[in-house]
Amino acid sequence: MRRLFLILTLLLMIAQMMSAQSELLGVNRQRHFSGILPGNYSGIAHIRGDEYAVVSDKSFSNGFFVFKIAVDSITGDILSVRDNGFHGNDMKGGDLEGIAYNPVTNTVFISGEADNSVAEYTLQGDTTGRRMSVPDVFRHATGNAGLESLSYNVHTGMYWTMNESTLTCDGLQTTSVNRLRNRLRLQSFGEDLLPRNQYAYLMDEPVADKTARNYAMGVSEVLALDNGRLLVLERELYVPKQKIGAFVNCKIYEVNPSEAQPISTSEPLTASSPYMDKRLIYSWRTNITLLDHSFANYEGMCLGPFLKDGSRVVILISDSQNGYGGILKDWFKTIVIK
Template sequence: MRAPEGDRYPHLAKIIIILIIVILLPGCGVTPQVMAQDRLFLDLSLDFLGEYQLPPQEWENTRVGGLSGLTYDRTRGKLLAISDDRSYFAPARFYTLNININETPILEKVTVEGVTFLRNPQGETYPLGTIDAEGIALSPRQSVYISSEGVPKNNIAPFIQEYDIDTGKLQSSLRIPERYLTGIAENQGFESLTLSPNSLAPGDPFRLFTATEFSLIQDTANPPQESDPIRMMHYVINTIGEPILVAEHLYLLDPAPYDDTFKHGLSELIALEREGYFLSLERTLSLSGFGAKIFQIVIANATDTSGIVNLSGDLAGIQPIRKKLLLDLEELDLELDNLEGMTLGPRLPDGTQSLILVSDDNFKEEQVTQFLLFRFRQN
């Protein structure tokens, strides 16, 4: 029996209709397919709002400088800044800073309001050359955690310790694995330090994260790899019992941007409210000056590297921390200094979040203590 005229080519008609739909869809505003890698990251943005340079000064018989880490105390509305002075100009210390952000918003002024000296296990200030404090993070129990790179050439070990925020008295210490005690190179230790922002009550457990600035000695490949491997540590801290190191993950440092680079490393981490998400700050020094990049990083599905003796070989079987460039600060119309500290600061007048960076002037007259203010959006 002969098919009716309208049904003679049913399959051909369907194919033609599908082709027409496929051709027309892109012009109808349909969102293109998003790659799985892109879906992993949050929709974040940074807007640069300005710079403030802290004038050279002394405060309570200390030389203000070497600011290498920041944390924001929301209850007091103050910044806390650790100085990496190895007790040379004054005993090891952190400063309390007031920040004035106007309605524009512009960072109008930063003023020093206090200084707190750190106390060692003997209850004394740290003697000359026995500490190299680099990172600082405020805990929910109103104490501060501070990381020291140590001084390997003098057999002084790196540490992460908790101090009373008002007196600087030592309260507790984290146990550092032996591979760090023997593997951190000079001035390449625990530069970064951050706590999870989700614990608010003093009795709540919280998470602490830190990473070495550069590869451990045993992780350094010869010949060098394109991306140097860094270990990022993840602790859980409870009110009862010892802090627990629950995982380590591989962070791959971006390749040095210039052939004449002689200082390159991870200088800061910030834990975001979304668990497993962070900002990282990579800092570079070359003959042409300082550079810095801010990345969004995600530790989801990253391999736990705590059982891997060294990372100097083939890393193909290891899933590293994923990272995405958020901002190359060299694109700003600004001469950068030695940016090392970074923190989420107060809310801006429009309700958005602020991000504040600070530079370590190395106590050199040709450098400055530079504060940079950004609007940080989680879209």
């Protein structure tokens, strides 16, 4: 009898572990809305109700927009998007990339690639003076390869960010011709804004194998889930000289920090570093062809509302480079997970 009890307990534990993993329940097509102006939207965070804070990496001053996003309560599809104005200050040039809202402090935190800092803002757009103690290793970021992402989850009380591409101390970055895999560092912070654990993350091998006019391969966003796991958005953008044939490959992976081995911030990443296990949730591709102008560089991702069946919406937003060439659009997309 005791043995049977132990077996049943073990099976229950396994079932609970399996149920903790995210499951993709639905995918909605990307949509463009006239309620917002063309921009360089690089991050999104849910505030409350249908209000979302959206950051732009080329905004005229540091701060964020507030978008009202209506979502279908059954399908999770986006019904409308409206810009409710910009909340910012007189500071400029922060190259703002990631944004996270903390309902406990009723403030947002924004990461900037210009100096790889993470600063706190009021909902009016003023800085509070508080900043996260970002480990010195992230000073090895070059150009647009720094802290692209940012997420917070109130259930775990943890903030998360990751560098977009390989730091100079960790090796060479992926290009459209070298076939290298980016070695990245996933960093957590506590409510006190002090660093916690850091983990090694290895991106997939690139698809591109030709010289590009524009190329970007990196993690553009992380999303902290209620169960302590994270979704990681890998993005490969390739634009050839003639532009026709351009594509963006996006992949959403799930990782579990509790099952990963923390790394040292002072030792370089190598081929033998303890990289996190990752599980593919969803992948898709957008293009520029003669008949297909779906090209979308997704850079922002956040949790949206719960649906009537208890599942959860994940909202994604793309960077159109201000509607570049009159071709690119500010696309929105949702997936549904459980």
